[in-house]
Each structure stands twice: as structure tokens, then as C-alpha cells.
Amino acid sequence: MLDTLLQSAARLCEADQGTITQRKGDTFYRSVSYGFPAAFAEYVKDRPVELGRDTATGRALLEGKVIHIPDVQADADYTWNEAQRLGGFRTLLGVPMLREGVPMGVLALTRTDVRPFTDKEIELVSTFADQAAIAIENVRLFDSVEARTRELAKSLDDLRTAQDRLVQTEKLASLGQLTAGIAHEIKNPLNFVNNFSAVSVELIDELRDALGGVHLDSKLRAEINEIADTLQGNLDKVVRHGKRADAIVKNMLLHSRQGSGEHRAVDINALVDESLNLAYHGARAEKQGFNVTLEKSFDPAAGEVDLFPQEITRVLLNLISNGFYAASKRKAETNESDYEPTLAAATKSLGDKVEIRIRDNGIGIPAEVREKLFNPFFTTKPAGEGTGLGLSISHDIIVKQHGGSIEVDTRPGEFTEFRIVLPRRAASANKSGGGA
Amino acid sequence: MSLLILVVDDEPDVETLFRQQFRRDLRSGRFTMEFAQSAPVALQRITDAAGVSLILILSDINMPGMSGLDLLPKAKALRPDVPVIMITAYGDAETKRKALENGAEALLTKPIDFGTLRTEIDTRIERTA
Numbered sequence: 001m002l003d004t005l006l007q008s009a010a011r012l013c014e015a016d017q018g019t020i021t022q023r024k025g026d027t028f029y030r031s032v033s034y035g036f037p038a039a040f041a042e043y044v045k046d047r048p049v050e051l052g053r054d055t056a057t058g059r060a061l062l063e064g065k066v067i068h069i070p071d072v073q074a075d076a077d078y079t080w081n082e083a084q085r086l087g088g089f090r091t092l093l094g095v096p097m098l099r100e101g102v103p104m105g106v107l108a109l110t111r112t113d114v115r116p117f118t119d120k121e122i123e124l125v126s127t128f129a130d131q132a133a134i135a136i137e138n139v140r141l142f143d144s145v146e147a148r149t150r151e152l153a154k155s156l157d158d159l160r161t162a163q164d165r166l167v168q169t170e171k172l173a174s175l176g177q178l179t180a181g182i183a184h185e186i187k188n189p190l191n192f193v194n195n196f197s198a199v200s201v202e203l204i205d206e207l208r209d210a211l212g213g214v215h216l217d218s219k220l221r222a223e224i225n226e227i228a229d230t231l232q233g234n235l236d237k238v239v240r241h242g243k244r245a246d247a248i249v250k251n252m253l254l255h256s257r258q259g260s261g262e263h264r265a266v267d268i269n270a271l272v273d274e275s276l277n278l279a280y281h282g283a284r285a286e287k288q289g290f291n292v293t294l295e296k297s298f299d300p301a302a303g304e305v306d307l308f309p310q311e312i313t314r315v316l317l318n319l320i321s322n323g324f325y326a327a328s329k330r331k332a333e334t335n336e337s338d339y340e341p342t343l344a345a346a347t348k349s350l351g352d353k354v355e356i357r358i359r360d361n362g363i364g365i366p367a368e369v370r371e372k373l374f375n376p377f378f379t380t381k382p383a384g385e386g387t388g389l390g391l392s393i394s395h396d397i398i399v400k401q402h403g404g405s406i407e408v409d410t411r412p413g414e415f416t417e418f419r420i421v422l423p424r425r426a427a428s429a430n431k432s433g434g435g436a
Numbered sequence: 437m438s439l440l441i442l443v444v445d446d447e448p449d450v451e452t453l454f455r456q457q458f459r460r461d462l463r464s465g466r467f468t469m470e471f472a473q474s475a476p477v478a479l480q481r482i483t484d485a486a487g488v489s490l491i492l493i494l495s496d497i498n499m500p501g502m503s504g505l506d507l508l509p510k511a512k513a514l515r516p517d518v519p520v521i522m523i524t525a526y527g528d529a530e531t532k533r534k535a536l537e538n539g540a541e542a543l544l545t546k547p548i549d550f551g552t553l554r555t556e557i558d559t560r561i562e563r564t565a
Binding site: 194 | 449453456546548
């Protein structure tokens with residue numbers, strides 16, 4: 001558009017050449033030119049225009065008024081000889097393009113012969129300069145509107161993401177409350193089941209003792225003993241399953257402890273270490289003879305991350321227990337006598353992010369399983385050993401609630417490694433909705 | 437004179453459970469147990485037991501109406517000499533702190549470890565003997 005404008009101005013005023021100078025950032029450049037030899041265009045292209053009396057454009061910018069140089073060779077102040085040589089001009093006209101009285105550019109016309117511009121021509125060029133100023137201003141406004149629109153679109157996207165995360169957090173929090181409620185409701189009757197079955201085992205022993213002193217024929221005694229054995233066996237089962245249910249309920253309560261909706265700055269090494277201990281002692285309490293070598297490699301620079309500690313602990317417990325399971329399974333299946341089940345936990349500072357790695361040298365994950373790993377209700381464990389919710393919830397906590405990432409690397413029969421990356425301001429991103 | 441232990445819990449089956457667990461002691465008359473299914477009933481019983489050798493109060497915390505933590509200072513006011521042990525499903529630090537601050541002797545968590553409870557009772561009996 002400015003090209004056309006410059007061309008028309010030059011033709012109407014019988015000028016041979018012309019330039020339009022515009023501001024780019026803090027500097028002025030001759031961004032549009034007409035009729036000049038290629039050498040001149042090349043020479044001025046990236047050369048900033050200095051405000052000063054040595055060029056027509058510089059002088060127009062400096063003084064903010066029309067500069068008319070009838071013969072450049074007769075003008076003592078004009079010293080831009082190289083351009084004059086390349087452009088081959090003699091008469092110059094520089095008209096500032098003003099916005100609110102301030103020059104925002106210059107429309108310059110030149111003639112290769114000495115032939116001053118008439119007043120009428122100068123007036124005409126001034127009109128063109130005004131038009132150019134308006135055009136430039138419009139482009140600037142359009143650009144800024146476009147930039148603003150882009151900004152708005154981006155903040156709308158950010159808001160949507162934040163909203164999604166809030167909804168997710170809310171869901172997890174209410175799920176937590178529900179879990180805690182159910183767990184408590186179940187715990188009370190379960191306590192009775194456990195206490196009564198334990199005392200009933202004793203009572204059967206006492207029944208045997210009581211019957212011991214009574215004279216009974218051998219057939220009847222055998223029958224009574226058999227029933228007592230069966231009863232005792234049944235009660236042992238009640239006790240065992242009751243304890244199992246109790247362990248589950250305790251776990252549910254652990255996951256839904258009060259305050260799980262709070263996020264705060266947490267020392268990441270301490271959090272990983274605590275989770276390791278919890279998972280390790282949990283596994284030892286659950287399975288007799290369980291053992292695994294723990295390797296810790298904590299980066300002292302890992303520092304603090306703003307996160308929901310209960311939720312991240314839950315993820316870590318889940319990953320670590322999975323690792324224990326995989327390593328124990330390989331131990332049970334393998335013939336290698338020197339196989340040592342190992343679980344390694346590592347942290348690393350990535351500047352504004354923190355990395356946590358949980359690696360086991362267990363059975364690994366086959367490719368077809370790997371694809372479904374984070375799907376809800378997907379599990380490879382036998383009934384009663386897993387809900388299939390662990391990794392899908394972990395994924396949601398890391399990605400949706402904390403804006404981080406979780407990846408898995410594995411080789412069947414060798415190892416599995418989960419890599420979590422959390423932004424330092426992981427949890428506070430959730431709360432930014434009301435601020436900006 | 438027989439020694440009395442008062443158990444406060446809103447679950448009626450607690451009585452059956454305790455009577456079975458301590459059947460030998462109850463049969464031999466080592467001590468007797470009485471049961472209250474609410475805090476107000478318990479307070480009434482404590483008031484009535486002025487002359488009786490009440491050696492221990494075991495109380496649940498989570499009960500409808502007056503809770504075990506509300507009962508605790510009132511019971512201590514009536515009988516400062518009688519130790520109170522709280523029994524609760526909520527073994528968190530905050531509950532424990534509140535119970536001990538209000539004069540509880542100890543806080544046991546459910547499911548009740550009857551081995552521990554038996555030791556506690558034995559200690560009280562030896563103290564009165």
C-alpha cells in the first residue's frame with residue numbers, strides 16, 4: 001500500500017525517485033523505495049536514519065517540518081555523499097509524516113536534475129504524507145488489535161486449562177472425602193468382626209478344654225473335635241480376611257487424610273524419602289519375607305516444589321509399590337541365583353522443574369500393556385491385588401492437577417522406570433484463575 | 437469390696453465383646469464392669485458410684501450428643517481420682533493432644549488391642565491393692 005502511495009506521489013510531482021521512512025522499534029529505516037538504482041536500495045536497506053541535518057530525511061525527522069533542498073550540491077549541511085553518488089539525485093524534498101505533531105516517518109522525493117519543487121507540488125506531497133501517516137497508524141492499530149486478540153485467546157486457553165485442573169482437584173478432593181467417610185463407616189463394624197472372631201478362637205479352645213474332662217464315646221468325641229477344627233479354621237479365615245479388609249480401609253484413610261486439598265512448598269527429597277519408607281514398611285507388613293534393596297540418589301539442589309503433598313505421596317506410593325511388585329515377581333519367577341530385587345529412587349533439579357525417577361529391576365512391561373498403562377481400571381494383577389486405578393489416578397494427579405508429565409521406560413524382563421517432571425510452581429498454577 | 441470399671445460406648449455390642457474378652461476376670465470376681473451407652477448415662481453412673489471403688493473409666497470419643505471429649509472433663513470433675521482412658525477410631529495427633537490435655541490417662545485406638553488394655557487394667561488393680 002505504501003509502495004503505491006509513494007509511486008503515485010512521485011509521478012504526480014514529477015519526481016524520479018522516492019523513499020518512505022518508518023520507525024521500527026526505536027530506530028527509523030527507509031523501508032520503502034521507488035525508482036532508485038539497486039545499489040542505492042541495497043546501501044540504505046539496513047542503515048538506520050540518524051536524526052540530523054546531514055540528510056533530507058534526518059533533517060525532516062529532526063525539525064518536524066517540510067525540508068526542501070533545491071540543489072544538494074549547494075547545501076552546505078548535506079553530507080551524505082555516498083547515497084547521493086549511488087542515487088544520483090540533485091533536488092530533494094522531505095516531508096515528515098506527523099501523528100499528533102510528532103514525526104513517525106518521512107516521505108522523501110528526489111529529482112536527478114536540479115529542478116526545485118513548486119509550492120503546489122509540496123502541498124500535494126504533504127497531503128500524501130498525511131495519508132501515509134494515517135495508513136501507517138491504521139496498520140499499527142490493526143497489529144496491536146491482533147496482538148491483543150492473540151493475548152486474549154491465549155489467556156482464555158490458560159483459563160480453560162486452569163478451570164479443568166480446578167474441576168479435577170475438586171473431584172479428587174470430594175472423592176477423598178467420600179473415601180474417608182466410607183472408610184470410617186466400614187471401620188467400626190469391621191473392628192467388631194475382627195475383635196469377635198479373635199475372642200471366638202479362644203472360646204473354641206476353652207470349649208475343647210471343657211469337653212476334655214467329660215466322658216464321651218470316641219465316635220462322638222471325634223465328631224465334636226472335627227466340628228471344632230472346622231470352626232477354628234473358619235474363624236482363622238475370618239480373622240485373616242478381616243485384617244486384609246482393615247489394611248485396605250487404613251490405606252483408604254491414609255490416601256484421604258484431612259488437608260489433602262492444601263498445596264504448599266514441599267522439600268521434594270524428603271517427600272520421596274518418606275514415600276519410600278512408607279511403601280517399604282507397608283510391603284513388609286503385608287507380605288512376610290518381602291525384601292528389596294533400596295537405592296536413593298537425591299540431588300541436593302532438588303529443593304522445594306509447590307504441590308499437593310498428599311496427592312504426590314499417593315502417586316509415589318503407587319509407583320513404588322508397583323516397582324516392589326514387579327521386582328518380587330521377577331524374584332519368584334527367575335532362576336538367576338544372583339538376582340537381587342532393587343528399587344531406585346532419584347531426584348534431579350531441572351531449574352524451574354524437578355524430575356523424580358522410580359526404577360525397578362523387575363519383570364518389565366510388555367508393549368501391548370504399555371499402551372493401556374494409564375487407562376482407568378486396566379490391571380494385570382490377579383483379582384484382589386489391584387484395582388487398575390492406581391496409574392490412571394497417578395496420571396491425572398501429575399498431568400491434570402500439577403501440570404507435569406509422567407513417562408514410562410521399560411524393557412520386559414529387565415527394568416521399568418517412571419519419570420515424573422513437576423514444574424516448581426506445580427500446584428499454584430491451579431489458583432492463578434482469579435489473579436491475572 | 438469389688439472393683440468397678442465403667443465402659444462408655446454407644447455401640448451395644450461393645451458390652452458383649454468386653455464381657456467375652458474379660459470373662460475369666462469377671463467370673464473370678466477380680467473386677468466388675470458396667471456399661472453406659474451415652475455420656476449422660478455415664479455421668480449419672482459416676483455420680484451414683486460415689487462410694488463404690490471405681491478404678492477406671494474407658495470411653496469412646498465419637499458418640500452422638502455428648503462426645504467422649506466432652507465427657508472427659510466432667511468425669512474428672514466428679515472423680516479426679518479415677519483415671520480415664522479414651523478409645524477411638526481416630527488416632528490422629530490432634531485428637532490425642534486434646535484427650536491428654538483434658539486429663540485422659542491414655543488414648544487407645546480401635547480395633548482395641550486387648551493385650552494392651554489388659555495391661556492397663558492390671559496396673560490399676562495393682563495400684564488399689
